[in-house]
Amino acid sequence: MGATELLQFALAGLKNGSIYALVALGFTLVYAATGVINFAQGEFYMLGGMLSVWAYAGLGLPLPLAGLVGVVSTAAIGVIFELLAIRQRKDGDPLALIIITVGGSMVLSSMARHLFGPNERPLPLFSGGGSVSVFGAVLEVQTIWIIGMTAIAVACLWYLYNRTGLGRAMRACAVNRDAARIVGIDTRLMVTVSFLLAAGLGALAGLAVTPLTQTAFDVGPTVGIKGFAAAILGGLGNPIAAVVGGLVLGMLESVSIAFISSTYKDAIALVVLLAVLFVRPQGLLGRSRREKV
Amino acid sequence: MATTRWRFGLVVTLVAAMAIVSLSACAADDDSGDDGAASAEPYRIGAVLSLSGTYAGLGEPEKNTIEMEVERINEAGGVNGRSIVVLIEDDATDAETAVAVTTRLIEQDEVIALIGATGTGGTMAMRQEVDRAGIPQVSIAGGTVITADFDPLVFQTPWSNSLVVPFTFRYLEEQGISKIAVIADSGGFGADGVAVIKDQITGTSLELVAEESFNPGDTDMTAQLTKIKGSGAEAVLLWNAGREAATVAKNMATLDLGVPLIGSHGNARVEFIEGAADAAEDFVFAAGKVLIPEAYGTDSEEYEVATDFIERYTERFGKAPDTFAGHAYDALYIIVEAMKRLDEGFTAEELRDEIEKTSGFVGIGGVFTFSPTDHNGLSDDDLVMYRVSDGGWVLEE
Incomplete structure (x- = not known):
């Protein structure tokens, strides 16, 4: 196996990893505010792609505007979902909320099936076709878009969490809801904001990946599982950890294909995930639950 | 007076009859005729x-x-x-x-x-x-x-795959290709196709030099195709009936494998061409004649x-x-x-x-x-x- 091939495997891992990372960020956001895993996150990814395709092909909008419509309307759906389903559960019992998100994901994908039909739908590449050569290996321009968007999202989230009152309030919510409420934080609003951001981020991921893979009403669960695994691997609640988790997961799969077998790539990635969690239950970069806000 | 009442009765009967007819038509529609x-x-x-x-x-x-x-x-x-x-x-x-x-x-x-x-x-x-x-x-x-x-x-x-695989093999042999790689999904259609391919390849002049798989819903197959690229295959056989087929075609174009991509009847969908766009050009696959009915012969019953x-x-x-x-x-x-x-x-x-x-x-x-x-x-x-x-x-x- 030559150096160029090894580099190509690395780039393939980087590409898949950056997709997982962008999806993982959404899991991390909701977890940080509510302490629950939002299993509807994959559906936000699906809606981002689907609604953008609808705006682009159905309404005939130019691609940047169609993408904006897709992301903004998905974010709105995220807020509606939170208000109608999550907020109604007054005690905030995590288990009940997780099951609500599972139900919500089924509702969202069924609705997409009926509104947009069962077939896969394409979206053009953001900046035309083409790829760049990296020492003989190739990388699609669209992948650079995905990596760039992930980087910007992480930078914005880091700023939000560490430099703004809103971010600090969201983190306080995650650590202790009751205590946060006592010091005057509107915890319910924080949850709504987290769903708004998570849905928007999920939609952004769906929008960025659709030109490469097409989208359909049923893409959510598969991508959701990968993003979830990436978020767990990195350590929940921390945007940088989510990105690290995504990249490590993508690389693991790529290495499995290169040196073992493509048949077992998911199984191998899963075994490594379990092994990591066995040694570090909080994930690669996760800190223990005690946290100062 | 009597006439008016009689007429009124007739109208009511007609309206009722029409309602019943349209209702039963709807019911028949539900039962598909x-x-x-x-x-x-x-x-x-x-x-x-x-x-x-x-x-x-x-x-x-x-x-x-x-x-x-x-x-x-x-x-x-x-x-x-x-x-x-x-x-x-x-x-x-x-x-x-x-x-x-x-x-x-x-x-x-x-x-x-x-x-x-x-x-x-x-x-x-x-x-x-x-x-x-x-x-x-x-x-x-x-x-x-x-x-x-x-x-x-x-x-x-x-x-069935047991019909399409030998047919595709004969095409490959006619093209003078001897080393082939296969990439297929791990689901029903792909796994079935791979089993038939491995079974039927004995007795042909073809040699299977690489076998790669992906899972339904996977977002990128560059790594699998990189492996195929290093295997010396002269053609890549794709066995998948889902949307991943378009991703494989696009990844292959990006990697510039320079060998033909051959699909199956599972790719006989316009969604595949729409999804793969330019990367679908020159994609070859076997399927029934219904896609271009002229293939039956224009004077045939088919x-x-x-x-x-x-x-x-x-x-x-x-x-x-x-x-x-x-x-x-x-x-x-x-x-x-x-x-x-x-x-x-x-x-x-x-x-x-x-x-x-x-x-x-x-x-x-x-x-x-x-x-x-x-x-x-x-x-x-x-x-x-x-x-x-x-x-x-x-x-x-």
Whole structure:
């Protein structure tokens, strides 16, 4: 196996990893505010792609505007979902909320099936076709878009969490809801904001990946599982950890294909995930639950 | 006074009659055509289709076709003066659900024959119920196992992989290719295809130098294709019926493998070309002649049957039927034609025997001739190679 091939495997891992990372960020956001895993996150990814395709092909909008419509309307759906389903559960019992998100994901994908039909739908590449050569290996321009968007999202989230009152309030919510409420934080609003951001981020991921893979009403669960695994691997609640988790997961799969077998790539990635969690239950970069806000 | 009252009564009666007629028309619509030649109790056929879940894209044209053709059959007098009803159930692309709805169709609706399921998994899961009830089943799924794992009650209309793989091999040999790589999904269709490829490659001049797989829903296959690139393969064989096929084509174009990509009948969908765009150019695959009916020969009966069906379908649903619509058409007519050959009051067993006697039936997928050992009934003559060119299909020379 030559150096160029090894580099190509690395780039393939980087590409898949950056997709997982962008999806993982959404899991991390909701977890940080509510302490629950939002299993509807994959559906936000699906809606981002689907609604953008609808705006682009159905309404005939130019691609940047169609993408904006897709992301903004998905974010709105995220807020509606939170208000109608999550907020109604007054005690905030995590288990009940997780099951609500599972139900919500089924509702969202069924609705997409009926509104947009069962077939896969394409979206053009953001900046035309083409790829760049990296020492003989190739990388699609669209992948650079995905990596760039992930980087910007992480930078914005880091700023939000560490430099703004809103971010600090969201983190306080995650650590202790009751205590946060006592010091005057509107915890319910924080949850709504987290769903708004998570849905928007999920939609952004769906929008960025659709030109490469097409989208359909049923893409959510598969991508959701990968993003979830990436978020767990990195350590929940921390945007940088989510990105690290995504990249490590993508690389693991790529290495499995290169040196073992493509048949077992998911199984191998899963075994490594379990092994990591066995040694570090909080994930690669996760800190223990005690946290100062 | 009396006249006014009489007139009023007439109007009320007319309005009531109209309401009843329109209501019953609606009801008939729900049952996919309960009208027409209904003098006696209609014949009941069950259909298990995937209208939701992964195979929803296949189940929809199948349902459209069955509804359209049942209306046509009943308008033409039904079967020996009795109308037919096809009761359509959704299995949600789930084997367990397929079993449950099959039981309901058999026990509650007392169907005399079954169409389906859309997928190979559902088809195989239905078998226990079909065997128990002893009624014929005509599957519209492509898995080789359906007829290879022989059951006297089970028939199959799509071209099975055991027919398409040797046909594709002959094409590769004619092209002077000797080393091939295969990339397939780990799901039903891909895994079935890979098993047949490995089985049938012995005895050909071809050599399998790389075998890679991906999972349904995967977002990138660059790593697998990089491995294939290093294997020295002169052609890549892709066996996948899902949206991942377009991703494989695009990844392959990005890596610039420089060898042809050969697909299968699973890629005979416009969605594949739309998804892969430029990367779909020069993609070659084997499928039935329905995509370009001229392949049948314009003076043949097959050509007339196919163009008539395509015209009616396109007019009604606003888009051309795909190959899956054709499989449903064939399954329905194979059952109906067998029923027509039988006398009133036939049993399910007699119907099975009669379906097996189907000979030279001109359908959309080809010309069907079943035998006690062949329940797929198609041959090489029903297949043709296509090439994607300028965003459409052309016949490969």
